[in-house]
């Protein structure tokens with residue numbers, strides 16, 4: 702089996718792919734809201750975020766427009782770690798990710814377990830560059846990269862499956878690159 706999903710071409714570095722004007726978010730002003738169907742809604746400051754247990758993840762990145770960048774090294778916090786902090790309610794089934802600038806995306810919780818996702822604040826050993834979503838972005842290697850939301854400001858747990866920005870504009874809800882789920 703190929704290392705690269707069908708219809709993808711490998712590029713040497715991550716391209717910058719942003720809808721609209723990229724927002725500028727300083728670490729000091731940034732907060733992460735954990736809200737919706739959680740037992741203990743919270744807002745984390747940068748210093749609280751940096752005190753959480755951290756993980757590294759090496760993963761490939763596949764944009765639906767056809768480029769892939771292999772072996773990106775990300776560091777940050779597993780979503781399971783955040784769920785332990787706030788407690789998922791029994792009816793929580795989907796994550797709606799809200800970003801500075803208005804971008805959103807949606808994922809079922811079962812697609813995010815363990816090392817299937819990371820909220821990342823470094824790329825290849827350096828602080829995440831602004832164009833790639835600083836201070837903190839989501840990384841979901843098993844889905845097309847429009848699920849890997851940049852400039853994350855809120856994680857909202859929901860019972861309902863509500864489409865995000867690209868999901869409501871013709872892109873596939875599931876977005877598995879190995880099945881070429883590009884368009885809905």
Ligand SMILES: Nc1nc2c(c(=O)[nH]1)N[C@H]1C(S)=C(S)[C@@H](COP(=O)(O)O)O[C@H]1N2
Nearest residue numbers: 716717718719720764800804833846850851
């Ligand atoms: N907030 C936000 N996140 C986003 C996007 C965006 O436009 N805004 N674009 C998505 C798309 S389509 C891709 S391919 C990746 C690109 O990530 P990169 O610019 O770090 O390579 O970010 C995803 N996350």
Ligand SMILES: [Mo]
Nearest residue numbers: 718764765847
């Ligand atoms: Mo993309």
